[in-house]
Amino acid sequence: MIDKNLAERMKLANIKQTKQRLAILTVMQDSQQPLTVDQIYNNLIKKDITLDLSTIYRFLDLLTTKNLVIKINNIQDERHLYEINDGYHRHYLCCLECNKIIAVKHCPLEDYEKSLAQETEFKIVTHKLSVYGYCPECAKKRRK
Ligand SMILES: [Zn+2]
Ligand SMILES: [Zn+2]
Incomplete structure (x- = not known):
């Protein structure tokens, strides 16, 4: 079962909801993290x-x-990751070792956006920020 809201938005966008498509979305919805196509494929096989x-x-x-x-x-990897857009603005922590990506909902840039808009008279719509480093597991392995 997919989220009602998502099903509704698919209807509005005229996207047909086939069994296969719903299976893909369920896998994405059940994952707490963005997934690559390979990961989605493997989860479907399961x-x-x-x-x-x-x-x-x-x-x-x-x-x-x-x-x-x-x-x-x-x-550092050509494979993209995908996640369902639930309308929340977020940032990402990306591990350079295992390529894990963790979404962070807190946005520290709202004030910056406002002052930048004032300064430049630019009508700002959105921004993207990703932070790169090593996740706790990989950081531990690297220390050894
Ligand atoms: Zn890692
Ligand atoms: Zn932000």
Whole structure:
């Protein structure tokens, strides 16, 4: 089952809700973190659902265009990560070792945006900020 709100937004965007598509979204929804297409594919296999990687890619691209999914770039890996856009603005902590990405909802830049808008008369819509480093597990391994 996918979130009612998400189902509603898909309807508004004229995106058909097939069984396969709902399975992809359920996997993404159940994950606490953004996922790569490979991870989505593997999670589907665990549920006995086999989909082509290209089917998953195409669907995610469609959802990204409609702003229902956020595509996150990984600086040292070509594989993008995807997460359902629930409307919350967030930042990301990216591990350079295991490529794990953790979403952080707290935004420290709201005041900065305001003063920058005043200073430049730029009508600011959004910003992106990702922080790179080593997650606790990887940091521990590196210390050894
Ligand atoms: Zn790590
Ligand atoms: Zn922010």
